[in-house]
Amino acid sequence: YKNPNTAGGRTAMVHLFEWPWRSIARECEDFLGPHSFGGVQISPPHEHRILYDTNIQRPWYEAYQPVSYKLVSRRGNRAEFIDMVQRCNNAGVRIYVDAVVNHMCGGDAGVGKGYGDSAYDTDAYAFAEVPYDISHFNVPQGYEQCPTGGPINTYNSAQIVRNCNLEGLLDLDHSQGYVRDRIVDYFNDVINIGVAGFRVDASKHMWPDNIQAIFDMTDNLNTAYFPGNTRPFFYQEVIDQDTGEAVTAAEYINIARVTDFIYGREVSETFKGYKSLDSLSSFGIHWGVKISDETAVVFIDNHDNQRGHGGGGNVLMYKNQEDYKLAIAFMLSWPHGFPRIMSSYKFDQQWTGPPADNDWNTEEPTFNADGSCVSTDSYGWVCEHRWRGIKNMVEWRNQAGTEPVQNFWGDYSRLAFSRGNRAFIAIGRGGSSINERLQTGLPSGEYCNMAVVDYDSSARSCTGHSTVNVDSSGYADISISGNSGDNLLFIHVGASK
Numbered sequence: 001y002k003n004p005n006t007a008g009g010r011t012a013m014v015h016l017f018e019w020p021w022r023s024i025a026r027e028c029e030d031f032l033g034p035h036s037f038g039g040v041q042i043s044p045p046h047e048h049r050i051l052y053d054t055n056i057q058r059p060w061y062e063a064y065q066p067v068s069y070k071l072v073s074r075r076g077n078r079a080e081f082i083d084m085v086q087r088c089n090n091a092g093v094r095i096y097v098d099a100v101v102n103h104m105c106g107g108d109a110g111v112g113k114g115y116g117d118s119a120y121d122t123d124a125y126a127f128a129e130v131p132y133d134i135s136h137f138n139v140p141q142g143y144e145q146c147p148t149g150g151p152i153n154t155y156n157s158a159q160i161v162r163n164c165n166l167e168g169l170l171d172l173d174h175s176q177g178y179v180r181d182r183i184v185d186y187f188n189d190v191i192n193i194g195v196a197g198f199r200v201d202a203s204k205h206m207w208p209d210n211i212q213a214i215f216d217m218t219d220n221l222n223t224a225y226f227p228g229n230t231r232p233f234f235y236q237e238v239i240d241q242d243t244g245e246a247v248t249a250a251e252y253i254n255i256a257r258v259t260d261f262i263y264g265r266e267v268s269e270t271f272k273g274y275k276s277l278d279s280l281s282s283f284g285i286h287w288g289v290k291i292s293d294e295t296a297v298v299f300i301d302n303h304d305n306q307r308g309h310g311g312g313g314n315v316l317m318y319k320n321q322e323d324y325k326l327a328i329a330f331m332l333s334w335p336h337g338f339p340r341i342m343s344s345y346k347f348d349q350q351w352t353g354p355p356a357d358n359d360w361n362t363e364e365p366t367f368n369a370d371g372s373c374v375s376t377d378s379y380g381w382v383c384e385h386r387w388r389g390i391k392n393m394v395e396w397r398n399q400a401g402t403e404p405v406q407n408f409w410g411d412y413s414r415l416a417f418s419r420g421n422r423a424f425i426a427i428g429r430g431g432s433s434i435n436e437r438l439q440t441g442l443p444s445g446e447y448c449n450m451a452v453v454d455y456d457s458s459a460r461s462c463t464g465h466s467t468v469n470v471d472s473s474g475y476a477d478i479s480i481s482g483n484s485g486d487n488l489l490f491i492h493v494g495a496s497k
């Protein structure tokens, strides 16, 4: 379950948070495929509650309140979902589903209908379309099942964390074969459509044995796109920041991959200047990061902690533009974990939903001539994955492959290294310039500095003037000013003149 099942050695994914399916299909064809992205984490595709009140209006987080497993959501219907999966797979880009199966919607929902018209009654714990009834939930089974009688009010008890309601969301009992079967039916439905894997939301709130049993019942991936007997990719959302809670990531690492929340915090703090950049030379499992290379999904920020919750705090995000770009570039350069790039929309309130018209129809992203997404100072899609320093680092990581870190050089605010003889990167933070003759590890040649130019592979030329000349012994003059826009330099064997 730990293999991301990417096509052709691709090594990174992007979370297109709240993007509609039709926009993702187009992005796979026009951008992600051509730029060698491995996959997309999509927002939850299942039917969800519709949240509306005059203050919060249509918050993004209604997506995390399932009403049924029908494929109809604010982001698109079943036909659009199928079309997206097909078109992305055909572009060599995998789809990973954000699966919300720990719970159904909040107990505050009452009686109503979900986005796809399916009825619910949370007082009766009834979800007609699945169907679930009161016997399938933990809290109604009494204090022996959920000792608080309702909410998760502490993270010091595994039983409370796993059998009580997270944020008031009605908690399913996964020890029951019936409940497992309904979830497996949902997983198999999207597997048969052609998805490659799943982010398993709130895995911390599910017992590892139950998770294992559910994963083991899933079908192999669709042979229209994947080799026979390919297992789905699973990555479990477990927030473990070493704070002594009862539930730890270690309980999940033998099952499938796990999201590492220490990684992004440590890299963010380093790029904010709390630690020296050259201390990153030993970054990884020996540095305090808890989850090993082949088990971690790594990221700088996610849709929760960029809003300051869900284990949030000290992470960089799009609002810290330059330091953030460098942190993402470092993540993509470093051989640890399967990296996920966050692609956001601008927000001021933590509940603000995606860019939308007056009827809450999500707006499709549109693009400027330079490929960036159209937005104003406070509104619109950010599209971090289209920033040149980020999109070209995805290709850099693919080119670096499994080569080790070599030729590490650095000090408090600067670093440079190669990945074997295939790729080289240099970073100068906070105005720290680099003017050094450094060993790049690369064969001699004239390479395009992909941090500031693009590469035209058919003409074998840079679409700008920034190049690096590597001599026959691998040395080159490396020069950046360290100021915004000129704080990053990277070259690889796939882009030379």
Ligand code: ARE
Residues within 6 Å of the ligand: 061, 062, 063, 064, 065, 100, 105, 106, 107, 108, 155, 166, 167, 168, 169, 201, 202, 203, 204, 237, 239, 240, 245, 304, 309, 310, 311, 312
């Ligand atoms: C919303 C309202 C609630 C309301 C509820 C029901 O905010 O007030 O009671 O609806 O009506 C997201 C939002 C929630 C939202 C929910 C449902 O973040 O605010 O509730 O959707 O709409 C814990 C979990 C972790 C979880 C985070 C947020 O362990 O799994 O909390 N993250 C995932 C998703 C979220 C999503 C959910 C789970 C629910 O990524 O986007 O919630 O599906 C410490 C602990 C962490 C803990 C953290 C809480 O750091 O170590 O484990 O994370 O505190 O901040």
Ligand code: CA
Residues within 6 Å of the ligand: 102, 161, 162, 163, 164, 171, 172, 205, 206
């Ligand atoms: Ca639970």
